[in-house]
Amino acid sequence: xxxxxxxxxxxxxxxxxxxxxxxxxxxxxxxxxxxxxxxxxxxxxxxxxxxxxxxxxxxxxxxxxxxxxxxxxxxxxxxxxxxxxxxxxxxxxxxxxxxxxxxxxxxxxxxxxxxxxxxxxxxxxxxxxxxxxxxxxxxxxxxxxxxxxxxxxxxxxxxxxxxxxxxxxxxxxxxxxxxxxxxxxxxxxxxxxxxxxxxxxxxxxxxxxxxxxxxxxxxxxxxxxxxxxxxxxxxxxxxxxxxxxxxxxxxxxxxxxxxxxxxxxxxxxxxxxxxxxxxxxxxxxxxxxxxxxxxxxxxxxxxxxxxxxxxxxxxxxxxxxxxxxxxxxxxxxxxxxxxxxxxxxxxxxxxxxxxxxxxxxxxxxxxxxxxxxxxxxxxxxxxxxxxxxxxxxxxxxxxxxxxxxxxx
Amino acid sequence: xxxxxxxxxxxxxxxxxxxxxxxxxxxxxxxxxxxxxxxxxxxxxxxxxxxxxxxxxxxxxxxx
Numbered sequence: 001x002x003x004x005x006x007x008x009x010x011x012x013x014x015x016x017x018x019x020x021x022x023x024x025x026x027x028x029x030x031x032x033x034x035x036x037x038x039x040x041x042x043x044x045x046x047x048x049x050x051x052x053x054x055x056x057x058x059x060x061x062x063x064x065x066x067x068x069x070x071x072x073x074x075x076x077x078x079x080x081x082x083x084x085x086x087x088x089x090x091x092x093x094x095x096x097x098x099x100x101x102x103x104x105x106x107x108x109x110x111x112x113x114x115x116x117x118x119x120x121x122x123x124x125x126x127x128x129x130x131x132x133x134x135x136x137x138x139x140x141x142x143x144x145x146x147x148x149x150x151x152x153x154x155x156x157x158x159x160x161x162x163x164x165x166x167x168x169x170x171x172x173x174x175x176x177x178x179x180x181x182x183x184x185x186x187x188x189x190x191x192x193x194x195x196x197x198x199x200x201x202x203x204x205x206x207x208x209x210x211x212x213x214x215x216x217x218x219x220x221x222x223x224x225x226x227x228x229x230x231x232x233x234x235x236x237x238x239x240x241x242x243x244x245x246x247x248x249x250x251x252x253x254x255x256x257x258x259x260x261x262x263x264x265x266x267x268x269x270x271x272x273x274x275x276x277x278x279x280x281x282x283x284x285x286x287x288x289x290x291x292x293x294x295x296x297x298x299x300x301x302x303x304x305x306x307x308x309x310x311x312x313x314x315x316x317x318x319x320x321x322x323x324x325x326x327x328x329x330x331x332x333x334x335x336x337x338x339x340x341x342x343x344x345x346x347x348x349x350x351x352x353x354x355x356x357x358x359x360x361x362x363x364x365x366x367x368x369x370x371x372x373x374x375x376x377x378x379x380x381x382x383x384x385x386x387x388x389x390x391x392x393x394x395x396x397x398x399x400x401x402x403x404x405x406x407x408x
Numbered sequence: 409x410x411x412x413x414x415x416x417x418x419x420x421x422x423x424x425x426x427x428x429x430x431x432x433x434x435x436x437x438x439x440x441x442x443x444x445x446x447x448x449x450x451x452x453x454x455x456x457x458x459x460x461x462x463x464x465x466x467x468x469x470x471x472x
Binding site for chain 2: 123355
């Protein structure tokens with residue numbers, strides 16, 4: 001089965017990169033939840049896709065049967081040649097993957113604990129002023145324009161700068177980082193581009209590790225280099241994997257949430273006006289926007305044959321953790337396909353479920369809230385300039401890549 | 409009313425402290441704990457909101 005034929009039956013042959021699915025997956029999910037709650041495809045390898053909240057969370061919690069050792073929705077064929085050369089030369093490589101996201105316990109457990117304090121609920125307040133300042137500077141540059149691209153010129157500019165600030169890497173490299181992260185995540189079927197992205201990130205952080213060894217600071221990477229576990233320093237490959245993960249994980253995901261939210265407000269003037277006149281609603285509205293426009297789908301790999309809800313899942317099958325679909329499950333959320341900015345009962349899983357709950361969720365949430373607050377304070381009236389020009393990136397992370405909005 | 413957070417289920421989503429900061433605190437690892445026990449009458453609605461917003465179903469109502 002080639003991957004370019006159009007989909008006839010979403011239950012048996014789904015294709016997450018199908019253009020109409022990327023543009024509007026919501027109706028397909030509703031159909032699947034009713035007809036066939038765990039869809040299957042053989043495109044890009046045998047894959048299952050649960051669409052109900054209960055199934056997605058159950059699978060997320062069954063770490064034994066569903067491993068995180070491969071979490072890419074579209075598999076990235078490792079740059080095997082370059083990797084083994086590096087390992088032969090004693091240089092760090094990604095031999096441990098990108099812990100904790102691509103790890104199971106026990107590697108997952110202790111690598112996650114090293115990261116969590118840097119992104120704790122209370123620690124995030126320290127990053128707020130920089131985030132606000134970044135948003136304001138971007139909005140200054142949009143001053144006077146009649147039409148702006150809310151994705152390219154705003155949403156996509158924020159998270160890379162914030163995570164660079166958190167990691168203590170140069171924020172004047174923001175565009176370069178964005179390019180590399182995009183190569184890894186967005187060019188699903190272009191292995192060359194993806195390899196280039198990951199190798200560039202490795203090379204950059206190998207140099208950062210070396211620099212931090214020579215001039216240690218009190219930043220996250222320096223701290224990881226000083227950390228000992230069981231009396232021994234962390235392997236360079238572990239620190240490298242964690243640093244690469246933090247840059248990748250913090251970028252596309254968050255700008256997608258910001259961009260989707262701005263798309264929603266640009267195309268729903270009642271909601272836009274309500275948020276402008278009721279700024280106190282913002283925290284609840286942020287959760288609702290996260291629910292309705294969850295950007296991230298993760299994957300798991302089946303570790304041993306298991307029958308789940310009558311589906312014969314085989315070892316090495318992939319399972320897509322469709323958090324966005326779960327977040328629109330009518331069993332859990334009333335009127336799920338409508339955005340209710342004041343939704344009170346909202347146990348969404350935009351940040352996942354179980355032990356892999358996004359470690360950066362507090363940071364992401366803060367960035368989304370600040371980005372929307374600053375935008376609305378400066379630009380309270382805006383609308384989609386041309387809905388035909390709005391394009392959505394799909395695959396692992398869904399968000400508007402291009403979002404022309406008319407100001408005023 | 410008395411509520412408790414099940415530490416085995418809590419994964420640090422921090423929705424509880426988000427909807428009811430008067431009732432919960434979270435530690436450096438995201439683990440939540442109840443900081444007012446019993447729940448003051450005027451905060452009972454917020455307590456119920458916290459229960460309803462936990463994606464891990466980690467908050468239980470011990471006594472209504």
